[in-house]
Amino acid sequence: KAGVTQTPRYLIKTRGQQxxxxxxxxxxxxxxxxxxxxxxxxxxxxxxxxxxxxxxxGNFPGRFSGRQFSNSRSEMNVxxxxxxxxxLYLCASSLGRDxxxxxxxxxxRLTVT
Amino acid sequence: xxxxxQLGSHVSVSEGALVLLRCNYSxxxxxxxxxxxxxxxxxxxxxxxxxxxxxxxxGINGFEAEFKKSETSFHLTKPSAHMSDAAEYFCAxxxxxxxxxxxxxxxxxxxxxxxxx
Numbered sequence: 443k444a445g446v447t448q449t450p451r452y453l454i455k456t457r458g459q460q461x462x463x464x465x466x467x468x469x470x471x472x473x474x475x476x477x478x479x480x481x482x483x484x485x486x487x488x489x490x491x492x493x494x495x496x497x498x499x500g501n502f503p504g505r506f507s508g509r510q511f512s513n514s515r516s517e518m519n520v521x522x523x524x525x526x527x528x529x530l531y532l533c534a535s536s537l538g539r540d541x542x543x544x545x546x547x548x549x550x551r552l553t554v555t
Numbered sequence: 556x557x558x559x560x561q562l563g564s565h566v567s568v569s570e571g572a573l574v575l576l577r578c579n580y581s582x583x584x585x586x587x588x589x590x591x592x593x594x595x596x597x598x599x600x601x602x603x604x605x606x607x608x609x610x611x612x613x614g615i616n617g618f619e620a621e622f623k624k625s626e627t628s629f630h631l632t633k634p635s636a637h638m639s640d641a642a643e644y645f646c647a648x649x650x651x652x653x654x655x656x657x658x659x660x661x662x663x664x665x666x667x668x669x670x671x672x
Contacts, residue, residue, distance in 0.1 A: 446598070473658055475658045475659070475660075477660075477662075484662060484663075484664050484665060485645060485647075485660075485662035485665075486662075487659050487660060487661070490658050490659060498658070498659040500659070532598055532599065534598075534599075534658070536658055543601050543604070544601070544658055544660070545601075546591075546598030546599040546600070547598050548596070548597055548598045549597075549598055
Protein backbone atom coordinates (compact mmCIF):
# COMPACT_ATOMS: atom_id res chain seq x y z
CA LYS A 443 0.00 0.00 0.00
CA ALA A 444 1.41 3.37 -0.97
CA GLY A 445 2.29 5.76 1.83
CA VAL A 446 1.36 9.38 2.30
CA THR A 447 2.62 11.49 -0.57
CA GLN A 448 3.24 15.20 -0.51
CA THR A 449 3.90 17.46 -3.45
CA PRO A 450 6.01 19.29 -4.13
CA ARG A 451 8.87 18.15 -1.93
CA TYR A 452 10.72 21.44 -2.16
CA LEU A 453 9.47 24.91 -2.91
CA ILE A 454 10.99 28.36 -2.99
CA LYS A 455 8.70 31.36 -2.88
CA THR A 456 9.09 35.09 -2.46
CA ARG A 457 7.66 37.06 0.43
CA GLY A 458 4.12 38.19 -0.33
CA GLN A 459 3.33 35.32 -2.67
CA GLN A 460 0.94 32.52 -1.91
CA UNK A 461 1.55 28.78 -2.02
CA UNK A 462 -0.50 25.60 -2.18
CA UNK A 463 0.76 22.30 -0.86
CA UNK A 464 -0.82 18.96 -1.61
CA UNK A 465 -1.18 15.78 0.40
CA UNK A 466 -2.49 12.42 -0.77
CA UNK A 467 -3.34 10.15 2.16
CA UNK A 468 -3.05 6.40 2.30
CA UNK A 469 -5.90 4.76 0.45
CA UNK A 470 -8.91 4.40 2.74
CA UNK A 471 -7.75 7.00 5.24
CA UNK A 472 -10.29 9.74 5.86
CA UNK A 473 -8.38 12.00 8.24
CA UNK A 474 -5.61 14.33 7.14
CA UNK A 475 -3.68 16.54 9.53
CA UNK A 476 -1.10 19.20 8.78
CA UNK A 477 1.86 20.23 10.90
CA UNK A 478 4.51 22.91 10.59
CA UNK A 479 8.04 22.07 11.68
CA UNK A 480 10.62 24.79 12.28
CA UNK A 481 13.89 24.84 14.25
CA UNK A 482 12.57 27.57 16.53
CA UNK A 483 8.99 26.49 17.19
CA UNK A 484 9.29 22.77 16.63
CA UNK A 485 6.29 20.77 15.46
CA UNK A 486 3.03 22.66 15.59
CA UNK A 487 -0.44 21.47 14.62
CA UNK A 488 -2.09 23.45 11.85
CA UNK A 489 -5.42 21.73 11.21
CA UNK A 490 -7.15 18.42 10.67
CA UNK A 491 -9.72 17.44 8.10
CA UNK A 492 -12.04 14.48 8.30
CA UNK A 493 -14.53 13.67 5.58
CA UNK A 494 -14.05 17.10 3.98
CA UNK A 495 -14.73 18.95 7.25
CA UNK A 496 -12.21 20.79 9.36
CA UNK A 497 -12.32 19.03 12.70
CA UNK A 498 -9.49 20.72 14.58
CA UNK A 499 -7.53 23.90 14.14
CA GLY A 500 -4.27 25.09 15.66
CA ASN A 501 -3.21 28.60 16.58
CA PHE A 502 -2.15 29.94 13.22
CA PRO A 503 -3.26 33.13 11.50
CA GLY A 504 -5.96 33.10 8.89
CA ARG A 505 -3.33 33.20 6.14
CA PHE A 506 -3.11 29.47 6.66
CA SER A 507 -6.04 27.55 5.27
CA GLY A 508 -6.82 24.12 4.02
CA ARG A 509 -9.38 21.91 2.49
CA GLN A 510 -10.10 18.28 1.83
CA PHE A 511 -11.63 16.77 -1.24
CA SER A 512 -14.09 13.91 -1.54
CA ASN A 513 -11.23 11.50 -2.30
CA SER A 514 -9.59 12.56 1.01
CA ARG A 515 -6.75 14.39 -0.69
CA SER A 516 -5.96 17.61 1.07
CA GLU A 517 -4.40 20.91 0.22
CA MET A 518 -3.13 23.67 2.42
CA ASN A 519 -2.69 27.23 1.29
CA VAL A 520 -0.59 29.98 2.74
CA UNK A 521 -1.27 33.48 1.48
CA UNK A 522 0.92 36.57 1.76
CA UNK A 523 3.98 34.56 2.64
CA UNK A 524 6.33 35.81 5.33
CA UNK A 525 9.94 34.84 5.94
CA UNK A 526 8.83 33.07 9.11
CA UNK A 527 6.68 30.69 7.08
CA UNK A 528 9.83 28.92 5.93
CA UNK A 529 9.41 25.43 7.34
CA LEU A 530 8.88 21.77 6.71
CA TYR A 531 5.16 21.14 6.30
CA LEU A 532 4.15 17.64 7.24
CA CYS A 533 0.94 15.90 6.39
CA ALA A 534 -0.35 12.88 8.29
CA SER A 535 -3.23 10.58 7.50
CA SER A 536 -5.20 8.11 9.55
CA LEU A 537 -8.26 5.94 9.25
CA GLY A 538 -10.28 8.06 11.61
CA ARG A 539 -9.72 9.58 14.98
CA ASP A 540 -8.31 9.06 18.42
CA UNK A 541 -6.81 5.62 18.58
CA UNK A 542 -5.87 5.26 14.98
CA UNK A 543 -2.22 5.60 14.09
CA UNK A 544 -1.20 8.63 12.06
CA UNK A 545 1.11 8.03 9.11
CA UNK A 546 3.29 10.94 8.13
CA UNK A 547 4.44 11.94 4.69
CA UNK A 548 7.98 13.12 3.93
CA UNK A 549 6.98 16.75 4.03
CA UNK A 550 7.26 19.78 1.79
CA ARG A 551 10.21 22.03 2.48
CA LEU A 552 9.09 25.62 1.89
CA THR A 553 11.66 28.38 1.72
CA VAL A 554 10.47 31.97 1.63
CA THR A 555 12.99 34.56 0.41
CA UNK B 556 -4.22 22.93 27.45
CA UNK B 557 -1.52 20.36 27.09
CA UNK B 558 2.24 20.55 26.90
CA UNK B 559 5.20 18.23 26.53
CA UNK B 560 8.73 18.71 27.80
CA GLN B 561 11.60 16.61 26.56
CA LEU B 562 14.64 16.89 28.77
CA GLY B 563 17.78 17.22 26.68
CA SER B 564 17.74 18.39 23.09
CA HIS B 565 20.76 16.19 22.32
CA VAL B 566 21.75 12.81 23.73
CA SER B 567 24.92 10.91 22.90
CA VAL B 568 25.15 7.18 23.58
CA SER B 569 27.64 4.49 22.75
CA GLU B 570 26.59 1.62 20.54
CA GLY B 571 25.27 -1.14 22.79
CA ALA B 572 24.50 1.21 25.67
CA LEU B 573 21.09 2.03 27.13
CA VAL B 574 19.07 4.69 25.40
CA LEU B 575 16.91 6.79 27.75
CA LEU B 576 14.89 9.70 26.43
CA ARG B 577 12.84 11.67 28.92
CA CYS B 578 9.36 13.03 28.36
CA ASN B 579 7.11 14.81 30.83
CA TYR B 580 3.66 16.00 29.95
CA SER B 581 1.01 18.27 31.31
CA UNK B 582 -2.63 17.44 30.71
CA UNK B 583 -5.85 18.28 32.50
CA UNK B 584 -7.45 15.06 31.25
CA UNK B 585 -6.13 11.50 30.86
CA UNK B 586 -3.71 11.68 27.97
CA UNK B 587 -2.89 9.57 25.02
CA UNK B 588 0.90 9.56 24.61
CA UNK B 589 3.12 8.84 21.64
CA UNK B 590 6.76 8.58 20.65
CA UNK B 591 7.76 9.31 17.08
CA UNK B 592 11.13 9.08 15.34
CA UNK B 593 12.30 11.26 12.47
CA UNK B 594 15.23 10.38 10.27
CA UNK B 595 16.92 13.07 8.18
CA UNK B 596 14.78 14.36 5.33
CA UNK B 597 11.90 12.11 6.28
CA UNK B 598 8.56 12.39 8.00
CA UNK B 599 7.69 11.01 11.40
CA UNK B 600 7.31 7.33 12.18
CA UNK B 601 5.34 6.09 15.16
CA UNK B 602 7.45 4.09 17.60
CA UNK B 603 4.78 3.36 20.17
CA UNK B 604 1.69 4.75 21.85
CA UNK B 605 -0.13 4.61 25.15
CA UNK B 606 -3.88 5.03 25.28
CA UNK B 607 -5.28 2.89 28.08
CA UNK B 608 -4.43 -0.36 29.82
CA UNK B 609 -0.92 -1.64 30.42
CA UNK B 610 1.40 1.18 31.35
CA UNK B 611 4.50 -0.45 29.88
CA UNK B 612 4.24 -0.18 26.15
CA UNK B 613 6.45 -1.96 23.67
CA GLY B 614 7.09 -0.53 20.25
CA ILE B 615 9.07 -1.13 17.13
CA ASN B 616 12.85 -1.48 16.86
CA GLY B 617 13.19 -2.65 20.47
CA PHE B 618 11.89 0.55 22.08
CA GLU B 619 9.55 0.66 25.02
CA ALA B 620 8.05 3.35 27.23
CA GLU B 621 6.32 3.42 30.59
CA PHE B 622 3.42 5.69 31.45
CA LYS B 623 3.75 6.95 35.02
CA LYS B 624 0.74 9.01 35.94
CA SER B 625 2.10 10.06 39.33
CA GLU B 626 5.22 11.45 37.67
CA THR B 627 3.43 12.68 34.52
CA SER B 628 6.15 10.97 32.55
CA PHE B 629 6.45 8.76 29.49
CA HIS B 630 10.15 8.04 29.13
CA LEU B 631 11.43 6.06 26.15
CA THR B 632 14.10 3.37 26.54
CA LYS B 633 16.01 0.87 24.49
CA PRO B 634 18.38 -1.56 26.22
CA SER B 635 21.07 -1.55 23.55
CA ALA B 636 21.63 1.27 21.08
CA HIS B 637 22.34 0.57 17.44
CA MET B 638 23.89 2.89 14.92
CA SER B 639 20.58 2.96 13.06
CA ASP B 640 18.93 4.56 16.12
CA ALA B 641 20.61 7.87 15.33
CA ALA B 642 17.66 10.17 14.64
CA GLU B 643 15.44 12.74 16.29
CA TYR B 644 12.76 11.55 18.67
CA PHE B 645 9.56 13.34 19.55
CA CYS B 646 7.16 12.77 22.39
CA ALA B 647 3.56 13.84 21.77
CA UNK B 648 0.31 14.05 23.70
CA UNK B 649 -3.36 14.39 22.86
CA UNK B 650 -6.41 14.37 25.15
CA UNK B 651 -7.81 10.91 25.65
CA UNK B 652 -11.10 9.40 26.69
CA UNK B 653 -14.21 11.50 26.33
CA UNK B 654 -12.09 14.58 25.69
CA UNK B 655 -10.38 12.98 22.72
CA UNK B 656 -9.36 15.62 20.24
CA UNK B 657 -9.14 13.66 17.07
CA UNK B 658 -5.67 13.68 15.69
CA UNK B 659 -4.43 16.96 17.17
CA UNK B 660 -1.04 16.21 18.65
CA UNK B 661 1.05 18.46 20.86
CA UNK B 662 4.73 17.67 20.43
CA UNK B 663 7.76 18.13 22.62
CA UNK B 664 10.81 19.92 21.31
CA UNK B 665 12.54 16.72 20.25
CA UNK B 666 15.71 14.94 21.29
CA UNK B 667 18.43 14.27 18.76
CA UNK B 668 20.24 11.00 19.43
CA UNK B 669 23.84 10.46 18.38
CA UNK B 670 25.19 6.93 18.54
CA UNK B 671 28.95 6.56 18.90
CA UNK B 672 30.66 3.43 17.63
